[in-house]
Amino acid sequence: KTISPDQQPPKMPGALPLLGHMLEFGKNPFDYMMRLRNTLGEIGEFRMFHQKMVLMTGPEANEAFFRAPDAQLDQSQAYKIMTPIFGKGVVFDAPPHKKDQQLKMLMPVLRDKPMRGYAQVIVQEVEEMIANWGDTGEIDLLEFMKELTIYTSSHCLLGDEFRYELNEEFAKIYHDLEKGVNPLAFVFPYLPLPVFRRRDKARARLQELVTGIIAKRAQKTEKSEDAFQLLIDATYDDGSSLSAHEITGMLIGTIFAGHHTTAGTAAWTLLELARRPENMAQVLDELDTHFGVDGEVTFQSLREIPVLESVIKEVLRLHPPLIFLIRKVMQDFHFKDYTVKAGKYVCASPRVSHRIAEVFPDPEKFDPDRYSDARQEDAKPYSWIAFGGGKHKCSGNAFAMLQLKAIFSILLRRYTFELINEKDSYQDDFTQMVVQPLSPCRVRYVKRKNINEQAAESIAQPDGQESRQADYGFTIQIDKELCQGHATCMTEAPELFQVDDAGNLTVLQEQPQLDLLFKAQQAEKYCPTKAIKIKLN
Ligand code: HEM
Secondary structure, eight states: OOOTTBOOOBOOOOOBTBTTTTEEEEHOOHHHHHHHHHHOOOEEEETTTEEEEEOOHHHHHHHHHHOOOTTEEEEEEGGGHHHHHOOOSSSSSSSSHHHHHHHHHHHHHSSSHHHHHHHHHHHHHHHHHHTTTTTTHHHHHHHHHHHHHHHIHHHHHHHHHIIIIIIHHHHHHHHHHTOOOOOOGTTTTTTHHHHHHHHHHHHHHHHHHHHHHHHHHOSSSSSSSHHHHHHOOOOTOOOOOOOOOHHHHHHHHHHHHHHHHHHHHHHHHHHHTTTTTTHHHHHHHHHHHHHTTTTOOHHHHHOOHHHHHHHHHHHHHHOOSOEEEEESSOOOEEEEEEEEOSEEEEOOOOOHTTTTTTTTTTTOOOOOOGGGGOOTTTOOOTSTTTTTOGGGGGGGGGHHHHHHHHHHHHHHHEEEEEEEEEEGOOEEEEESSSSOOOSEEEEEEEEEEOOOOOOOOOOOOOOOOOHEEEEEEEEEEEEEEOOOOOOHHHHHHHTEEETTTTTEEEEOOOSSOOOGGHHHHHHHHHOOOOOOOOOOO
């Protein structure tokens, strides 16, 4: 069958007058999108009221979606609901050149160097949360993870003043901001409703506090090292600084981006492990061997726990908190033989793309071994997209993984966890914008005994095997579009990579010496955006 190059995407049947597919989609967006994929394939159109939406799924469609320039597929519309919270003119509400610079200014906060300090902070927060747990008890897992991750992210990002001196006031402000996230804000963001009024009061108070702290910090000789300080010191291309309004918005935006996403993933990780004793046993074995009873949890040691890492990846495959991502089509957009006209919206769906049997065989099965060296089911680019992809891939992904691994490295060595309700009763809650386990989500914890006392000292050492295989040198390839300037490569192999303060990467050696191969491969392995490829010649 021949298709004309200007073919419109196929349409889902069953649109109701006025409503379109709104009712079916609203009932369970994931079921609906899965049905669309099964009916129409990798691209297909549906309607929400009058608005035409095009769903694109699978690695090739994802690649087209994530690689399209902002001028063609615009992300800011999807975040309109957040403008009253983040602030006018902040990130997604800013004009494109300003938005890009602001997102870039956030990068130093999430770069490799500060990340090393965050590990300690997270460990300390987990220890404090469970200090009074005693031998056994019951908790709501999601509530626990939400509380824990607000402490970890406010401590790492906002710094000591908010975490200690202003902790209670910040909790109240944050609560009022969260309650202000309401779909009504898409249409009437400033309607005089009590929730919106409290939201605006909280935003104004936060900015007052931020302004006060900026002034106080300016008097001190000793500099703080948190994200807040990095934003105080950041400058636009023209040399001007961020205003208190912008700093407030960027800090709150970063905390929002990482809070429910990380808390939901943490809760699901524990639930999936609690209902799968064999996976739990493997994780405990790895943690006990790696850390022993009192082994220090450090940035470096957290890199060497592949079993837990694969479990988290599998949780994010089956329960990605963002089940669909939206862009507005600003200029006609082409995919294969299809054209999506300007004015429509396109969506990618991590949740649907993660359940394609040709990419992830037996997709409903929880199987962390998929990511083993032998299978590498996620190796195909844009197949595993829980953190999105391309230029706008989650810049907090390394921070999120670090947090999750740090949390479980402490929690699972102190306590075991049992489900209180029937194991299939723990389900995703699709009514939330950030999908997370349905509340209540209760578990019982029991203090562990007989932990393997022998901390294996072995943090995996380079065995140099691959270096020996490479007799003809190697080449470094950079996908500039993917690089966000995390600078992990510069820490791993300073001889090969340099990242300047603005996040621009330079490869220092065209034909590196073979003795740098291992370091180059570490840089490839730990690059949070997978922008580096090392090819043996
Ligand atoms: C963007 C997922 C944690 C900061 C994104 C996107 C996804 C995502 C899918 C892309 C959105 C799009 O393309 O429209 C997640 C998941 C997380 C997580 C699953 C946890 C498990 C975090 C954390 C932070 C963070 C902890 C910060 C500390 C951001 C930022 C962006 C983003 C700043 C916007 C990037 C840009 O547009 O350039 N996240 N995220 N995220 N995330 Fe995350």
